[in-house]
Amino acid sequence: MTAYDVEPGDAVHPGDPVQVDRYTVGARINHWITAVSLVLLALSGLALFHPDLFFLTVLFGGGQNTRAIHPWIGVLLFFSFAGLFIRFWRANLWEHTDNVWLAKLRDVLTGHEERLPEVGKYNAGQKVVFWSMSVLIIVLITSGIVIWDQYFSEYTSLEQKRIAVLTHSITAIIAICVWIVHVYAAIWVRGTIGAMTRGQVTGGWAWRHHRKWLRELVTGKGDRNTTVTPAK
Amino acid sequence: MFPPLPNPTVQPTPAVFGEQDLIRRSASSVPAPARQLTPMAKLIDVSKCIGCKACQAACLEWNDLRQEVGSNVGVYDNPSDLTPDSLTVMRFTEWVNPETQNLEWLIRKDGCMHCADPGCLKACPAPGAIVQYSNGIVDFVHENCIGCGYCIKGCPFNIPRISKVDNKAYKCTLCSDRVAVGQGPACQKACPTQAIVFGTKDDMKKWADARITDLKSRGYKNAGLYDPPGVDGTHVMYVLQHADQPQIYAGLPANPRISLIVEVWKGVTKYAGLAAMAGMAIFGALHYLVTGPNNVSPDEEEKAKHLAGGPAS
Numbered sequence: 001m002t003a004y005d006v007e008p009g010d011a012v013h014p015g016d017p018v019q020v021d022r023y024t025v026g027a028r029i030n031h032w033i034t035a036v037s038l039v040l041l042a043l044s045g046l047a048l049f050h051p052d053l054f055f056l057t058v059l060f061g062g063g064q065n066t067r068a069i070h071p072w073i074g075v076l077l078f079f080s081f082a083g084l085f086i087r088f089w090r091a092n093l094w095e096h097t098d099n100v101w102l103a104k105l106r107d108v109l110t111g112h113e114e115r116l117p118e119v120g121k122y123n124a125g126q127k128v129v130f131w132s133m134s135v136l137i138i139v140l141i142t143s144g145i146v147i148w149d150q151y152f153s154e155y156t157s158l159e160q161k162r163i164a165v166l167t168h169s170i171t172a173i174i175a176i177c178v179w180i181v182h183v184y185a186a187i188w189v190r191g192t193i194g195a196m197t198r199g200q201v202t203g204g205w206a207w208r209h210h211r212k213w214l215r216e217l218v219t220g221k222g223d224r225n226t227t228v229t230p231a232k
Numbered sequence: 233m234f235p236p237l238p239n240p241t242v243q244p245t246p247a248v249f250g251e252q253d254l255i256r257r258s259a260s261s262v263p264a265p266a267r268q269l270t271p272m273a274k275l276i277d278v279s280k281c282i283g284c285k286a287c288q289a290a291c292l293e294w295n296d297l298r299q300e301v302g303s304n305v306g307v308y309d310n311p312s313d314l315t316p317d318s319l320t321v322m323r324f325t326e327w328v329n330p331e332t333q334n335l336e337w338l339i340r341k342d343g344c345m346h347c348a349d350p351g352c353l354k355a356c357p358a359p360g361a362i363v364q365y366s367n368g369i370v371d372f373v374h375e376n377c378i379g380c381g382y383c384i385k386g387c388p389f390n391i392p393r394i395s396k397v398d399n400k401a402y403k404c405t406l407c408s409d410r411v412a413v414g415q416g417p418a419c420q421k422a423c424p425t426q427a428i429v430f431g432t433k434d435d436m437k438k439w440a441d442a443r444i445t446d447l448k449s450r451g452y453k454n455a456g457l458y459d460p461p462g463v464d465g466t467h468v469m470y471v472l473q474h475a476d477q478p479q480i481y482a483g484l485p486a487n488p489r490i491s492l493i494v495e496v497w498k499g500v501t502k503y504a505g506l507a508a509m510a511g512m513a514i515f516g517a518l519h520y521l522v523t524g525p526n527n528v529s530p531d532e533e534e535k536a537k538h539l540a541g542g543p544a545s
């Protein structure tokens with residue numbers, strides 16, 4: 001049985017340096033559609049969220065267009081994220097070692113990865129981002145449809161719409177904060193961006209940050225009970 | 233009889249109020265106006281209304297609107313709700329007075345109340361799409377409206393309606409264009425029984441007092457004025473035969489105020505939200521400054537090579 005967190009297409013290519021395939025072309029396209037729609041949603045939503053940000057409506061051709069297009073981008077995001085969810089959920093299942101990793105967040109932030117348990121395809125931080133985005137996007141699409149007055153105004157009461165608009169704005173803020181963490185992590189941890197542009201990372205990157213995954217790829221097998229020892 | 237407002241001259245007259253008299257402007261601020269206009273109000277005496285809908289017709293006429301012909305839903309209300317074209321609607325309630333067993337036909341002219349603390353304006357995200365003048369008129373400025381429907385969520389009376397044609401919000405303007413040249417609203421002009429009168433808010437309250445005294449002398453011991461304090465009073469007021477229970481008048485709220493949810497949404501959420509996002513970004517920047525980038529070392533590349541079994545270097 002292949003490791004639960006080795007995804008289709010993951011492979012190691014010996015060389016100098018070693019190259020590791022991390023994301024297929026399909027996964028990368030899927031990711032970038034999601035990323036672009038999330039950014040556009042944040043910009044168009046924030047324009048209506050705070051008067052100081054209303055100027056952002058010029059990016060979408062004025063207030064009327066911003067209001068009209070935002071929910072449609074939301075629909076795109078929902079389906080696109082659903083694609084990512086289907087691809088990535090298995091490798092994001094929570095494990096005991098994830099608790100250990102989270103408990104040592106200080107070592108994570110100070111870059112002392114040698115003090116952390118070996119990590120599979122995703123570390124606990126990435127899993128938190130994945131699962132929180134999954135929940136947030138479901139809440140956003142649900143509350144978003146309730147306040148999509150152009151098509152759905154007759155299906156809910158005024159009070160339900162008030163609750164929905166408050167929920168939508170708070171959830172959106174949380175989603176944007178999660179997004180900031182996600183993007184920052186990709187920038188801070190050098191060598192990560194290549195995973196989503198070229199689809200590859202170096203062997204050293206995999207060794208440093210996702211050693212368990214690298215071992216599983218090399219041995220061609222692995223399972224959820226692989227013994228994990230703190231790296232030397 | 234309330235002394236009717238004189239007919240207008242046929243000469244063009246300059247507007248007596250405008251931009252310079254704004255006290256609130258949605259999603260933006262206005263300089264404090266140099267003068268305070270006399271607060272104006274429309275008084276609707278429900279006890280005098282005969283349900284003829286002359287006001288509804290006059291409203292369509294003056295505002296050059298056509299209500300699409302609908303179908304009868306079994307009650308006199310026509311149309312059955314406010315629409316982007318019907319800015320006012322008579323709501324008919326058949327109510328049996330439990331004390332007298334009399335059937336009372338309560339007819340309330342529904343429409344914007346021109347709240348002193350307007351929830352529509354508070355909720356509006358588009359700068360200048362909703363404005364409030366110091367005479368109390370709350371007006372929608374359609375060029376600035378983006379059609380989001382937030383005003384409906386903000387309004388404690390469920391008044392504004394979004395047009396399916398141009399995606400903009402519409403509601404009663406209190407005939408701001410007529411008031412600006414010294415006229416009263418069109419509905420008031422058309423009302424054959426003076427159930428609708430218009431003037432300064434003080435005069436309207438005085439007139440209402442006389443009406444309430446009269447109603448009380450006729451046995452309506454709970455007659456009173458509807459000028460709800462929860463929204464700091466309104467510039468459209470009702471004289472109700474049973475002011476102790478406004479809800480019997482087709483659901484007129486007993487104590488309207490801007491919903492707490494809307495207050496939280498437009499208050500703390502807005503500031504805490506910006507702070508949270510900014511805080512997150514600042515934390516990232518500081519973290520980077522302190523720790524620097526998280527780089528892979530050449531040694532780690534070597535170890536990976538060793539593990540992957542590639543050619544050693």
Ligand code: HEM
Pocket residue numbers: 038041042044045046048049050066067068069070071072073074075077078137140141143144145147148149165168169172173175176357380
């Ligand atoms: C997933 C599907 C989504 C749908 C159907 C949706 C729908 C809506 C709708 C209908 C509105 C009201 C304004 C308008 O009509 O354009 C709105 C506002 C907003 N949306 Fe979304 N949205 C979605 C996702 C998102 C996402 C992912 C974000 C942020 C990352 C977001 C952020 C916002 C914000 C900040 C507002 C303004 C809230 C306020 O005014 O307080 N939305 N959304």
Ligand code: SF4
Pocket residue numbers: 343344345346347349350351352353370386387388389390391392403
């Ligand atoms: S009744 Fe509604 S639409 Fe009219 S001023 Fe009050 S909040 Fe605004």
